[in-house]
Amino acid sequence: MSTRIAFLKGHGTENDFVIVPDPENAIDLPPTAVAALCDRRAGIGGDGLLHVVRSAAHPEAKDMAAEAEWFMDYRNGDGSVAEMCGNGVRVFARYLQHAGLVTEGDLAVATRGGVKRVHLDKEGDVTVGMGRARLPEGDVTVSVGERSWPARNVNMGNPHAVAFVADLAHAGDLFAPPPFSPASAYPDGVNVEFVVDRGPRHVALRVHERGSGETRSCGTGACAVAVAAARRDGADPAATGVPATYVVDVPGGRLVITERPDGEIEMTGPAVIVATGEIDPKWLETVAR
Numbered sequence: 677m678s679t680r681i682a683f684l685k686g687h688g689t690e691n692d693f694v695i696v697p698d699p700e701n702a703i704d705l706p707p708t709a710v711a712a713l714c715d716r717r718a719g720i721g722g723d724g725l726l727h728v729v730r731s732a733a734h735p736e737a738k739d740m741a742a743e744a745e746w747f748m749d750y751r752n753g754d755g756s757v758a759e760m761c762g763n764g765v766r767v768f769a770r771y772l773q774h775a776g777l778v779t780e781g782d783l784a785v786a787t788r789g790g791v792k793r794v795h796l797d798k799e800g801d802v803t804v805g806m807g808r809a810r811l812p813e814g815d816v817t818v819s820v821g822e823r824s825w826p827a828r829n830v831n832m833g834n835p836h837a838v839a840f841v842a843d844l845a846h847a848g849d850l851f852a853p854p855p856f857s858p859a860s861a862y863p864d865g866v867n868v869e870f871v872v873d874r875g876p877r878h879v880a881l882r883v884h885e886r887g888s889g890e891t892r893s894c895g896t897g898a899c900a901v902a903v904a905a906a907r908r909d910g911a912d913p914a915a916t917g918v919p920a921t922y923v924v925d926v927p928g929g930r931l932v933i934t935e936r937p938d939g940e941i942e943m944t945g946p947a948v949i950v951a952t953g954e955i956d957p958k959w960l961e962t963v964a965r
Contacts, residue, residue, distance in 0.1 A: 680954040683713075684771060685720060688763035688802075688947045690892035690928025694722040695771050696955075701733040704964070707755025712963035713955070714753040719963075720955075723891045724761060725751040726768050731786045744784035744791045746772060752887030760789035760833040762895015766802040766947035769794045774949045789833025802947045806896065807833060808939040809903045818856045818868055820848040827856070827868070828904040832941075834886075835866045836900035840908065844872055847882045850890035869897045871905070879905050880925040892928030899941050902933035913937040 681703060684695040694713050696703060705727055714722045727749035731737035737747035748768045750761045765785055772778040773796055780796045793805035810831040818827045818839050823846055827837040837856055841847065847854070847870040854868045865886040874880050881901050883894040902922040906912065911920045913935050921934040931945040 679957065681957055681960065683720065683953055683955050684774070684949055685722070685951040685953075686726075686767040686770060686947065686949045687928070688766045688893065688895065689926050689931060689945055691763035691894060691926075692722045692892075693724050693726045693764055693767050694720045695726045695728060695767070695949075697728045697771070697775065699728070699730045699733065701729045703727075705751070706964050707751075709960055709964035710751045710755040711753065712960075714755075720953075723753050723885065723888045724758070724764060725753075726764055726771070727751065728768065728771060736788060737786045740786040740791055744786035746777075747786040750787065752885070753889070754887045756887045758788070758834060758887065760787050760792075760896055762804060762806055762832075762897075762899060762943055763893050763945070763947075764895070765792050765794060765804045766895065766943075766945060767949075769796060769802055769804075770947035770949055787833070800946065801944050803942055803944040804895070806899050806941040806943050809900065809935075809941060811903070811907070812861070814858075814861060816856060816858075816861050818854050820846060820854050828900075828907070829861060830900035830903055832896040832899050834896055835862050835864070836869060836897055837862070837866050838869045838871060838901050838904035840871050840873075840904075842872070844870055844880065844882050846870065847884075850882065850884045853886070854884055867894060867897050867900075869894070869901050871901050874923075874925060877905075877909075877921065878923045878925075882927065893926040893931070895931065895943055895945070898924040898926060898931045899933050899943055903935060903941070906935060914939055
């Protein structure tokens with residue numbers, strides 16, 4: 677790498693990301709490089725990294741190229757690969773708009789969790805069609821210290837364990853992944869949401885994101901929480917024909933989640949680009965070793 681590499685910084689309800697535009701998939705981003713870029717003291721800092729690639733140029737997205745021009749090659753803050761990131765998709769779409777690659781209205785974004793439908797509205801919010809939730813059967817338990825809770829297993833293209841608690845402080849510091857059982861429920865790890873009620877169809881959460889630790893927001897987690905809360909409350913849009921909408925407060929702001937009768941889940945919230953800059957390629961080569 678002989679030239680400097682462009683980057684941007686953005687966030688969705690304070691779930692923040694390093695954005696690396698790379699249309700032709702020409703930049704090597706091994707896990708060590710991603711972790712260094714996401715380091716908040718020695719790097720740029722972020723909960724994750726959005727690698728912006730044309731679908732046709734990425735081997736994992738070629739089959740989606742006819743449906744979605746752009747692929748969100750998402751990485752967790754520790755450099756590991758993730759299937760999906762709801763806040764990340766909104767910020768990814770905002771970047772495409774910022775770069776003049778798309779305009780207000782509808783677009784499709786390819787992810788490892790499938791093609792996601794996105795709407796950029798005139799008021800500034802971004803709505804993402806997050807797909808359908810899967811609710812694997814089987815009991816799951818999560819614990820923090822001496823406390824433990826039953827959790828709802830919800831899959832939003834990535835795995836979640838949703839636990840309803842009396843006080844969000846009971847989640848502890850969330851520096852380390854909360855233990856769960858059985859281990860077979862999540863062989864590749866899990867995102868854990870701790871949830872309290874704030875009012876009718878209004879909840880708040882704290883989350884430990886797999887590979888990132890506690891974050892200020894988690895879009896797929898908010899969707900998982902809304903689905904788990906709806907089922908707990910006896911609401912199943914597929915059975916009633918009536919959409920279920922929940923307001924989900926996260927430490928970094930507020931998201932609105934709607935589950936439609938066809939099972940599609942929509943998430944609406946803000947997405948902001950806050951900075952642009954350049955990565956020194958010599959530094960990147962050094963940290964990538």
